[in-house]
Amino acid sequence: MNDKIKPAHQVGPVSAFFIPQTMQIGIGYLSFQHVITKYSQQDAWLAALISGAIILGILWVVLRLLENERQFGMPDLFSIHSRIFGRRIGTFLNLFTVTHILLFTIMFLRSYVEIVHVWVFPQMSTFLFSLIFCSIVWYIVSGGIRTITGVCLLSFIYLMPLSILTLFIVPHAQFANLQPFFDHSPVTLLKSCYKLTHEYLGFELLLYVYPFISHPREARKWAFRSVLTTIYFYTTALILAIVYFSQGEMQNTIWPTVTYWKSVRFPLVEHIDIIAIVLLLWSLVPNICLCSWIIARAVKFTVPKIKMKYSLIVILALIISGTTMIHSGLQVKKINDVYATYGALIIYIYLPILLFCQWIKKKCGRGAAS
């Protein structure tokens, strides 16, 4: 397992841009304004910037962890766990992080199904949809990491029109809504920052993909650019939502982005919102693909005998059953909350501690050697 990845199975350094970017921008893009502005009203965009800056710091931690690990073999989280904590505890910690990824796939798939239920097809069957969807995922993941990265790139290209749609807000904008600037206490801003974690999560998946990226030095630059792009998208989306909705209306709107899409009108194409929601399926595909690939790799790492193509089927069955078990919008909201708290725990607390442990290990190792 500790063999180096063959160059034929590696992807170029630019993938470090597309992978975290597509993982971060997802279903949260449709509804996050509603949650964030609850605490810091017109200053919410400031929270997006602060939170983004913190995420850049965490990204540095992630890359540091991986680079320190390179000299000992595979630079990914599984190897870090088993090297620092030993095989048994390492496996347990793998389970801890991989559960979060499984939760991510179920949360994402189910939230998307909920949006389709509300906006497009109330009668759509959750089970059949996730079954078809997961068979597509199975097909893509069978192609390996290179195919998955390709899908990430495609997703980025296909979702570009959605960000252009946002420009139609500008004629309706009430820029006075943004004033007065900086009128909120740091506590409310931090609350908003915490809520934004849900949106920024996803970049930490680099921890698993990193060994497959060639030219790590360049890849690191692309990773930072990717998070900067995400910050740009979220900050502009927030500012535009603030100038477009009055605060009372924003608190009344569950999916501000989609509600705004409802007001875009083209001469021949009505209901841009429905088209955009269907197009958003393209943000779902790479997310679920990469996540199930990671889980399959975790299985392979723990029990090398099981081939990835077999474990993948079990994983997808798990995802389908998990998705089907969630019935109501309230449960979707709850699983979103659990996912966000869990994720915040991992990136804000667990990863820095891990970096510290790695450092201790290095010191101890040196002491023993000399």
Added chain:
Amino acid sequence: MKQKAVLIAPLIALLLLSGCLPTSILDDVLLVEAEGIDYLGNEKVMGTITMPNYVENPNPGSAGAGLPTTASMLRHLSGVTYDGKSLVDRFQQSGQMPIHVGKIRLMLFNTAMAKKGLYKQIDLRNRDPDSPRDMNFAVVEGSCRKLLTSADYQTQIPVARYIQDMIEQNTEQNYPESTMESFMYAYYGDYMDPFLPIIRKQGDHIAMHGLALFKNDKYVMRLSENRVFTFKMLFQKFNQGVYDYEFAPNKHIALKNVHTDVNYKVKNGNSAAPDIYASVNVSAQVRQSYPKTLSKTTGPGMEKKLNKHMAKEAVQLVRRFQRKQIDPLQLGQHVRSYTRNFDGKSWPERYPNARFHCKVDVTIRQTGISE
């Protein structure tokens, strides 16, 4: 073999899935275009819906563009129901084909309904994912049912489109924007109240008839047509519209607006009587004038008169709003955006005492091609 199975499985699933979902093909549904609600009293309303009726193309040579030739479709339905009932569900039982909301353009309320309060109707529209946000709301003087179902209009196009076109072209001129989008903005927003245009049937056509100003969801004050320009001038930037000024009895001058913008400044926003300063710049051209009163030399004098007159009108207008305790101009929002730690709770009590100052600067760009 295995690969084939992989390919076939999703196809079968796709077939199954499409079988599960109800389809709504445009030719086989009735798309509601307008809803009208007349209040009858005692929580009962008379609801009316209209559907487009595609009349057969009169020129058979150019037909075949795929237009359904369904002149025999239902055109309108009306009936009594309770306030807040979704009219589409109410009339499903009398639908010739399934009735859908899809592309609703217009929602009309008669004055009794608007005076009674629209909160149930607004909630209904705001909850509905199907209704587009650029649809228009309007208050009807008279009966919505008569307005929507009359067959004696000069125009042949469906009445919903006729009314929407009329409202839209007017909002580009004297009338402020009043789509669902701006109505919801003001209705749910803090420190502001919504407004809607008033329309009424005049013989064989329909006309705009001023603005209905709301206090929360209740219609409390009517703004007549000749004040609408002043209202819009204080409300938003715009670049068309006509202002009629009677500078002496029976002597008029009409300004065609080229560009208007408005800026607000606020002082002492948290005091008991905040000062609100509005400065309006109007640049206009003269379309019509009383003979021999206006030329290039007498222009500046007229500008000064206009400045004074329009500012006075604006202040009077705001005073009327303050007396009724309504804020359709969103002055509270301006005060909020200029005040740190804005005290929102006491704003409703402070608003009537706020001092409104207005400065208008009219520039007459040109007076026409004759001296």
